[in-house]
Amino acid sequence: MKEYRTITQIAGPLVFVGKTEPVGYGELVNIVQSDGTMKRGQVLDTSDEIVVVQVFEDTRGIGRDSGIRFTGETIKMPVGRDMLGRILSGGGKPKDGGPDIVPEKRLDIIGAAINPYARASPRQFIQTGISTIDATNTLVRGQKLPIFSGSGLPHNEIALQIARQSKVPGSDEEFAVVFAAMGITKEEENQFMADFERTGALEHAVVFLNLADDPAVERIVTPRLALTTAEYLAFELGYHVLVILTDMTNYCEALRQIGAAREEVPGRRGYPGYMYTDLASIYERAGIIKGKKGSVTQFSILTMPGDDITHPIPDLSGYITEGQIVVSRELHRKGIYPPINVLPSLSRLMNLGIGDKMTREDHKKVSDQLYAAYAEGNDLRGLVAIVGKDALSERDRQFLEFADLFEGKFVRQGHYEDRSIQESLDLGWELLATLPEEQLVRIDRDLIRKYHPKYRKQGA
Amino acid sequence: MEVKGSNKGTLKRISGPVVTAVGLDAHMYDVVKVGNEQLMGEVIKIQGDNIIIQVYEDTSGIRPGEPVENTGLSLAVELGPGLLTSIYDGIQRPLEVLMDKMGDFIERGVSAPGLSHETKWDFVPTKKAGDEVGPGTIIGEVQETNILHRIMVPPNVKGGRIKEIKSGSFTVEETVCVLEDGTQLQMMHKWPVRVPRPVTEKKNPDIPLITGQRILDGLFPIAKGGTAAIPGPFGSGKTVTQQALAKWSDAEIVVYIGCGERGNEMTEVLTEFPELEDPKTGKPLMERTVLIANTSNMPVAAREASVYTGITIAEYFRDMGYDVSLMADSTSRWAEAMREISSRLEEMPGEEGYPAYLAARLSEFYERAGRVETLDHESGSVTVIGAVSPPGGDFSEPVTQNTLRIVKVFWALDAKLSQRRHFPAINWLNSYSLYLDTLHDWYDQNVSAEWNTIRAWAMEVLQKEAELQEIVQLVGSDALPDEEQVTIEVARMLREIFLQQNAFDPVDTYCNMEKQYDILKTIRLYADGAYGAQKAGVATAQIVALKAKNDLPQIKFTKDYKADLEKIVANMDAEFKALREA
Ligand SMILES: Nc1ncnc2c1ncn2[C@@H]1O[C@H](COP(=O)(O)OP(=O)(O)OP(=O)(O)O)[C@@H](O)[C@H]1O
Numbered sequence A: 001m002k003e004y005r006t007i008t009q010i011a012g013p014l015v016f017v018g019k020t021e022p023v024g025y026g027e028l029v030n031i032v033q034s035d036g037t038m039k040r041g042q043v044l045d046t047s048d049e050i051v052v053v054q055v056f057e058d059t060r061g062i063g064r065d066s067g068i069r070f071t072g073e074t075i076k077m078p079v080g081r082d083m084l085g086r087i088l089s090g091g092g093k094p095k096d097g098g099p100d101i102v103p104e105k106r107l108d109i110i111g112a113a114i115n116p117y118a119r120a121s122p123r124q125f126i127q128t129g130i131s132t133i134d135a136t137n138t139l140v141r142g143q144k145l146p147i148f149s150g151s152g153l154p155h156n157e158i159a160l161q162i163a164r165q166s167k168v169p170g171s172d173e174e175f176a177v178v179f180a181a182m183g184i185t186k187e188e189e190n191q192f193m194a195d196f197e198r199t200g201a202l203e204h205a206v207v208f209l210n211l212a213d214d215p216a217v218e219r220i221v222t223p224r225l226a227l228t229t230a231e232y233l234a235f236e237l238g239y240h241v242l243v244i245l246t247d248m249t250n251y252c253e254a255l256r257q258i259g260a261a262r263e264e265v266p267g268r269r270g271y272p273g274y275m276y277t278d279l280a281s282i283y284e285r286a287g288i289i290k291g292k293k294g295s296v297t298q299f300s301i302l303t304m305p306g307d308d309i310t311h312p313i314p315d316l317s318g319y320i321t322e323g324q325i326v327v328s329r330e331l332h333r334k335g336i337y338p339p340i341n342v343l344p345s346l347s348r349l350m351n352l353g354i355g356d357k358m359t360r361e362d363h364k365k366v367s368d369q370l371y372a373a374y375a376e377g378n379d380l381r382g383l384v385a386i387v388g389k390d391a392l393s394e395r396d397r398q399f400l401e402f403a404d405l406f407e408g409k410f411v412r413q414g415h416y417e418d419r420s421i422q423e424s425l426d427l428g429w430e431l432l433a434t435l436p437e438e439q440l441v442r443i444d445r446d447l448i449r450k451y452h453p454k455y456r457k458q459g460a
Numbered sequence B: 001m002e003v004k005g006s007n008k009g010t011l012k013r014i015s016g017p018v019v020t021a022v023g024l025d026a027h028m029y030d031v032v033k034v035g036n037e038q039l040m041g042e043v044i045k046i047q048g049d050n051i052i053i054q055v056y057e058d059t060s061g062i063r064p065g066e067p068v069e070n071t072g073l074s075l076a077v078e079l080g081p082g083l084l085t086s087i088y089d090g091i092q093r094p095l096e097v098l099m100d101k102m103g104d105f106i107e108r109g110v111s112a113p114g115l116s117h118e119t120k121w122d123f124v125p126t127k128k129a130g131d132e133v134g135p136g137t138i139i140g141e142v143q144e145t146n147i148l149h150r151i152m153v154p155p156n157v158k159g160g161r162i163k164e165i166k167s168g169s170f171t172v173e174e175t176v177c178v179l180e181d182g183t184q185l186q187m188m189h190k191w192p193v194r195v196p197r198p199v200t201e202k203k204n205p206d207i208p209l210i211t212g213q214r215i216l217d218g219l220f221p222i223a224k225g226g227t228a229a230i231p232g233p234f235g236s237g238k239t240v241t242q243q244a245l246a247k248w249s250d251a252e253i254v255v256y257i258g259c260g261e262r263g264n265e266m267t268e269v270l271t272e273f274p275e276l277e278d279p280k281t282g283k284p285l286m287e288r289t290v291l292i293a294n295t296s297n298m299p300v301a302a303r304e305a306s307v308y309t310g311i312t313i314a315e316y317f318r319d320m321g322y323d324v325s326l327m328a329d330s331t332s333r334w335a336e337a338m339r340e341i342s343s344r345l346e347e348m349p350g351e352e353g354y355p356a357y358l359a360a361r362l363s364e365f366y367e368r369a370g371r372v373e374t375l376d377h378e379s380g381s382v383t384v385i386g387a388v389s390p391p392g393g394d395f396s397e398p399v400t401q402n403t404l405r406i407v408k409v410f411w412a413l414d415a416k417l418s419q420r421r422h423f424p425a426i427n428w429l430n431s432y433s434l435y436l437d438t439l440h441d442w443y444d445q446n447v448s449a450e451w452n453t454i455r456a457w458a459m460e461v462l463q464k465e466a467e468l469q470e471i472v473q474l475v476g477s478d479a480l481p482d483e484e485q486v487t488i489e490v491a492r493m494l495r496e497i498f499l500q501q502n503a504f505d506p507v508d509t510y511c512n513m514e515k516q517y518d519i520l521k522t523i524r525l526y527a528d529g530a531y532g533a534q535k536a537g538v539a540t541a542q543i544v545a546l547k548a549k550n551d552l553p554q555i556k557f558t559k560d561y562k563a564d565l566e567k568i569v570a571n572m573d574a575e576f577k578a579l580r581e582a
């Protein structure tokens, strides 16, 4: 392979190489430093005069004396069944002292888009054991549902509880976890790894670790390696794969850094104008394919800078993902775990996975009613702060109390409390029963007759 | 060495979806084949010898020095039998064919014609030898699905006297008609997507597109041939509303463009529509539908093209005399595709990085809507409804603002409403329809002479409530005067019963005008009874707690509701009477 020593410029993670033979767009590049270490990069722009290479590792040590080798192919990764149980770096190299992956296949890490015609609609209910997810923001197999959190909030605990408890009731198909860390701290890493080890999850997991002190630009490839692995496990080996990507905010920061180095015209708040398209190339790699056994379910975590849901990172993510679980600082301060605020949370695929024969016939209506009542009670809190409780009507007081009950009993649960969907829905009914029956306008009469505790007790 | 222009050139630079070629003779918007794999692209800028091309497929691995070939044609769609029930990518490649050719993932370098060139269709002529035909004249028909596909003289063909016209089974490429000057006509013709198809005349839209959505038909109607924008933050209901319109609106043909959105949403349409029936004809909804799916992770240049592909197909059916409605979800993703390409071209950015021509492109697009007299002197229409996805839900951004300057109907989605699961989360205070006046007579004659009055009343109550809520925020609701407490109650009923509509309930998802009117009338009846009882000295608390009205919300979920409604009205009457007499 020809080696060039024609670097003309190095800026941030970008290396500019002059006078080369024709180089392909997106090609994988090896950069050999004078001390022999090798780094990897990718072609971002190619012409007969200059080739722009984005380096995936620290550019420290790269100089005009470094050699550039163009590999003639886009970035591929070796995948194989023996990846299960392995811990790899954010760049895909073994990190657990084990042997190299025995490749059954080498796959392009920029996954092609699933043909919408080949997709099957995700509709299989996953029980996470958490009421605010199962009852009011139901997750289904093949969905991409991120957690929108803030710094210092217990999103990792929630993600771990979900990973521990998730099951499809009545099924024991093969499942796997693909975990990709981008820029998380050593401490967070320990938290995840300890839990994976204790629960035995590691055996059927593939872990990619890019930590806070690993090169930021490597984060551009980490989620792609993880998703390529996930697609292989799901669509070629038939596993039901849960992918956990954390923290997508660090990924986006790396993207911004590259944009800045390229001196691109920045979009909103300095993030690249193409960030939507770029994030879509990650989030859209989830789903189910007709006639294939496995599935890819994506559960990414992102921390909203300044707890601001309108910040470009959560905003663009929310426009792509199939809903979001929003973690609230206010509930956290009140000492409620898991501090999930259901109001801005949403599961867009919920309707397909719930109801008679899947969860329970009253599911949708109970969920709607819980939302409406909690939203109303929550609004009244603002009013009470101004006019005091006495100025409220009887009806308003009932809703106000409902909001407190909802947070205290329905939202709050233990780290290891694994509620079945029936338990969650029954709990919902118990709370709704504190309101006058005629206020339950979102629920059909016959469902009230059947599930309202008042009638159930009579019946019993 | 001087590079001489020809229809073959070589690549000089590749930068994502934008590539530069030299040595190529090209005109703006020519379609070119890029690289050894002959990827499809389009010339978007000419700068001296440099021909700049946007490529509709992934350009990874393409190198400088590879060949580029100019086809000399513009980006065009194939129009003819076979469009209905199809699902295409942004450049009209059938996704089903792509799957057959390359499997579950979309790889590149595969071309596939928009229409099957093998399928035979039964062509029934409606003209005969000797007839005089002009551009756009209908010459025959094909029963495509339950929809009659009318075959026309292409609008860019001069026409003349028919020498021969056939009847029987043909492919779309076979000649079915020959004119005296030798012109041969087939069932298919091509039309460049960026050029609006001509019409005889644009007419005033004065018939509503009935959507079966109460807040739309009732408060903010759109006319057939009109334009509407539905902006909202993520999760506020753009897609669900657009899909409800695609399902239930009384258009004859629906073109649904998933432009840079989710793959699963298109899959949902694909699985759901064949099972649903058109409430008007009872036929499967899919049979009147054409889908364009260029999802967020498919190439951006093809995303840019997708809205043009869609609107050209819509215009084509309009030219057959049909009422077509087109939904584009989301026009913001289209604008972002423009921005992405523009920034690769290193063009001077306008507001928020969007190209300076953003406003012009948006208005050119919406201008292709309209109620028209076709070239064949029939009446047809294209209604355009565009979703807008403003960053951070902030409507002051360029795409929303430039869209609002053009469209006549504004359905403002509101995160506060969607968060409390008030759906459709259309804010009744900010939304508007500029068609109210022109549609006034239609409602008068087709729904009820009372309709316009009662609609105005409902709007008034809702506005009054908003004012009252501000007071309530300061003093609490018990401090309001009695009469206004009733107003608050009536407004609550309007919101919860009339405005809220569950798109996932099999009955509530579609509400015809008669039922809409019945519901409004009943709420009005309650209001009249309530104010009357109040005058007669009945306590407000008793009026607000009237039992009979508790059954009203159930009407929404009841298919044959008439008997129940009568009972509710009778009970209401009786209860008010009892209260007054007590
Ligand atoms: N379109 C609507 N649908 C339902 N409720 C509404 C609507 N508009 C206002 N409300 C009620 O009034 C409350 C406040 O209204 P709205 O949110 O429009 O006010 P705002 O001035 O935007 O509030 P803020 O100043 O907090 O942004 C809402 O929370 C809701 O209870």
Ligand SMILES: Nc1ncnc2c1ncn2[C@@H]1O[C@H](COP(=O)(O)OP(=O)(O)O)[C@@H](O)[C@H]1O
Residues within 6 Å of the ligand: A346, A347, A348, A349, B232, B233, B234, B235, B236, B237, B238, B239, B240, B241, B418, B423, B424, B425, B501, B502, B503, B504
């Ligand atoms: N009319 C409606 N009835 C019931 N639910 C709705 C309605 N409109 C929206 N929703 C709910 O809101 C969610 C988000 O709607 P969607 O149209 O996907 O939002 P957007 O396209 O604006 O991001 C849906 O998944 C659904 O749960």
Ligand SMILES: [Mg+2]
Residues within 6 Å of the ligand: B238, B239, B240, B261, B329
């Ligand atoms: Mg949407």
Ligand SMILES: [Mg+2]
Residues within 6 Å of the ligand: none
């Ligand atoms: Mg306000």
